[in-house]
Amino acid sequence: MPASTPLQKFLENVDQYPNEIYLRQPINGQWITWTWKQADDECRRIAAALHSLQLPKGSHIAILSKNCAQWMMADIAIMMAGCISIPVYPTLTAHAIQPILEHSEAKAIFIGKLDDFSTQEAGIPPHLIRIGFDLYGRNERYNWNELITQHEPLQHAHEWTQEELLTIIYTSGTTGKPKGVMHTAGNFDRVLGAATKEIHLRKHAALFSYLPLSHIAERMGVEMNSIYNACVVSFAESVESFASNVQEIQPEVFFAVPRLWNKFREGILTKISQKKLNLLLSIPVINSVIRKSIKKKLGLSRARHIYSASAPISVDVLKWFAKLDINITQALGMTEDCVYAHFERYYDYRHGSVGKPFAGLLVKITEEGELRVKSPSNTLGYYKEPEMTAELxxxxxxxxTGDICEYDHDGYLFVTGRLKDQFKTDKGKFISPAPIEMKLLANPDIEQCCVVGMSIPQPIALITLSEIGKAKTKQEVEESLAASLAAVNPDLENYERMAKAVVMKENWTIENGLLTPTLKVKRNQVEKIHQQFYPKWFEEKGKVIWE
Known part of the structure; x- marks a missing residue:
């Protein structure tokens, strides 16, 4: 694929497919659509409006909104104006939004589809120019539809070079404060060129957007994929309509975070018991009907690329879905490498691995087992953080990368832990919790899991219950968790074996600060709250303790 930029590819699609549908947005159950030509017209008008608001080329402009058609058009308009986009997670609190907007030196912000903006508004510095997505009832000093009617389309969109800074993506902050990862137009171009070739992305595919566009996975897998392969993007209207939206679309590319895959499994098992499901799948003719029915209800009847992203997923969960003819694949990328990374291919995968590297990705594994990568799409560094950049x-x-990895004899990469997550028990042994957590999460009674063990002789597992688990009696839960410990422990080294499972009173959520916006457990926050109780729980009798 010849060198290009995202905006150049978008404009090529406008020329080649002007009247084909590009974006589909549901409002009150009805679909509003934009062709490539219509999207181009709105983007050009918003770009002209940005210049009229004294936002010259190079200005930093934030986007705070859940996924919607205007999110992507705002990003394209920012490119047309020659400005730099600053995506902000739509679930962040005012306390988390303010430092990002201040650190990024944002001059304006698009404010769109949000669940409770009243709790976020205080995080927006008063000097920022605010533009509302009024289609979703967000009215600001300036609004999208008003700006469209007030401005003629920008005639000459900015002509990007591959070396120019296109966006600053702030990490979700699993540990410490978010860092602004700088990526150029060329970084995006090279990743999509490699991905299209290596994992066989198709032209004009149906895409479904619901994971945050502020995250690198959705930004590349949906927004950039749609631009580089002229795909049609449909958005989810709400959490309540998610199931019906995805069922209607039946996207060809679909990815979810591990917690959502566990939720999907949980939803299936609440409707049909595992015992009955096993029986039906064992009957030759009926098993095909059951698989097709479940895939259609999940919206996966046409899906060719099915990924689990953001965090590791249990091999047992992968095998469970595979029995339904749903082959979930994984990748190992991060904001900093722009996901020029390792991928399983739908035609070449191995359960539990993250696949093989894209061509051109240079890889080495250190003596400590850390994976390190070099590619033409690695970040320029962290915005205004030269010391952190040097450490990266x-x-x-x-x-x-911070990932502890190893290759098998066929060249598939396996992640065995995170350097920063390792902890030492009072026996002086280092433990990588992630592989142990993945084994425990095979139990559908468990929603979330965090294996810990500082200051005690053996590790313990802090767990929250799934809806299936919560529906069981206390005795049933204790028997289930004890069985999981008994099944997992024999495969571990003596010093890794878990002494207890501790059932938490409350779920870990984004709202209580124990999950990132991408639903990863904030281990340091969980430990900060609970570490003082580890010795007490360790000394209590029984294999299962209730907080």
């Missing part, structure tokens, strides 16, 4: 790369220019 080693002396040979490889990016330190």
């Amino acid at each position: 790369f080693d002396e040979e220019g490889y990016l330190r």
Whole structure:
């Protein structure tokens, strides 16, 4: 694929497919659509409006909204104006939004589809120019539809070079404060060129957008994929309509975070018991009908690329879905490498691995087992953080991923832990919790899991219950969790074996600060709250303790 930029590819699609549908947005159950030509017209008018608001080329402009057609058009308009986009997670609190907007030096912000803006508004500095997505009832000093009617389309969109800074993506902050990852137009171009070729992305595919566009996975897998492969993007209207929206679309590319895959499994098992499901799948003719029915209800009847993203997923969960003819694949990428990374292909995968590297990705594994990567799409560094940037790369220019990995004899990469998650028990043994957590999460009674063990002789598992688990009696839960410990422990080294499972009173959520916006457990926050109780729980009798 010849060198290009996202905006250049978008404009090519406008020329080649002007009257084909590009964006589909549900409002009150009805679909509003934009062709490539219509989207181009709105983007050009908004770009002209940005310049009229004294936002010259190079201005930093934020987007705070859940996924919607205007999110993507705002991003394209920012490109047309020659400005730099600052996506902000739509679930962040005012306390988390303010430092990002201040650190990024944002001059304006698009404010759109949000669940409770009243709790976020205080995080927006008063000097920022605010533009509302009025289609969703967000009215500000300036509004999208008013700006469209007030401005003629920008005639000359900015002509990007591959070296220019296109966006600053703030990490979700699993540990510490979010960092602004800088990516150029060329970084995006090279990733999509590699992905289209390596994992066989198709032209004009149906895409479904619901994971945050502020995250690198959705930004690349949906927005950039749609631009580079002229795909049609449909959005979810709400959490309540998600199931019906995805059922109607039946997208060809679909990815979810592990917690959602567990939720899907949970939903299936609330309607049909595992015992009955096993029986039906064992009957030759009926098993095909059951698989097709479940895939259609999940919206996966046409899906060719099915990914689990953001965090590791249990191999047992992968095998469970595979029995339904739903082959979930994984990848290992991060904001900093722009996901020029390792991918399982739908035609070449191995359960539990994250696949093989894209061509051109240079890889090394250190003596400590850390994966380090170098590619033409690695970040320029962290915005205004030269010391952190220096720490991110080693002396040979490889990016330190922080992932502990190993290849098998066929070249598939397996993640065995995270350097920063390792902890030492009072026996002086280092433990990587992630692989143990993945084994425990095979139990459908468990919603979330965090294996800990600082200051006690053996690790313990802090767990929250799923809806299936919560529906059981206390005795049934204790028997289920004890059985999981008994099944997992024999495969572990003696010092890794879990002494207890501790059932938490409350779920870990984004709202209580124990999950990131991408639904990863904030281990340091969980530990901060609970570490003082580890010795007490360890000394209590029984294999299962209730907080």
